Amino acid sequence: MxxxxxxxxxxxxxxxxxxxxxxxxxxxxxxxxxxxxNPDGDRLLEAEQTAHAQARGKEWRQAERERRRPACTRCRAKFSDERWAEHERADTWGDDGLCADCRRADADQRAREAAEHHQAAAEAAAAGAWWRRS
Structure with a gap:
């Protein structure tokens, strides 16, 4: 005023x-x-409108980027930025499409199965040591 x-x-x-x-x-x-x-007010209004348009454009670009973000094929969780970059660098034939948590769960499951297999093989070897095929 x-x-x-x-x-x-x-x-x-x-x-x-x-x-x-x-x-x-x-x-x-x-x-x-x-x-x-109020010519200063006109310049100020123009600067505010420009800043608002830039912020709105930035928000739109961020929303568009999030919309394109890939998701895990198992749990449907969105990829982290690191996993997304890895996914884009990877050969599409070699990428499993899983997030880091699902990959970790798969690795744990394979480790448990391998340990069970080793234990079963060791028990079978111990139990069958008295009989041999000639």
Whole structure:
């Protein structure tokens, strides 16, 4: 809101439309229309609108990127940025399409199965040690 001031002596000579108004925050005397004009506000409004448009564009780009983010073929969880980069670098034939958690669960399952297989083989070897084929 502009704040204007003048004196009665200045108003008497050229009248209220002459350069008799001081606007706080500006130098010199101005006519009423110049004193009420707000070119700084127009530039500020334009800068705010530009910043808002850029922020809206950035939000849209981020939303679009999230929409394209691949998901795990098993649990449907979205890939992390690291896993997504790995997925894009990988040969499509060699990539399993699993997230890091599902990969870890698969590796744990394979390790348990291998341990069970070793244990069963060791027990079979121990149990069948007294009989040999000739």
């Amino acid at each position: 502009p704040v204007l001031a003048t004196t009665l002596d200045l108003l008497a000579e050229p009248g209220p439309l002459g350069p008799v108004w001081w606007r706080y925050g500006r130098q010199g005397r101005h006519s009423l229309t110049d004193a009420l004009d």
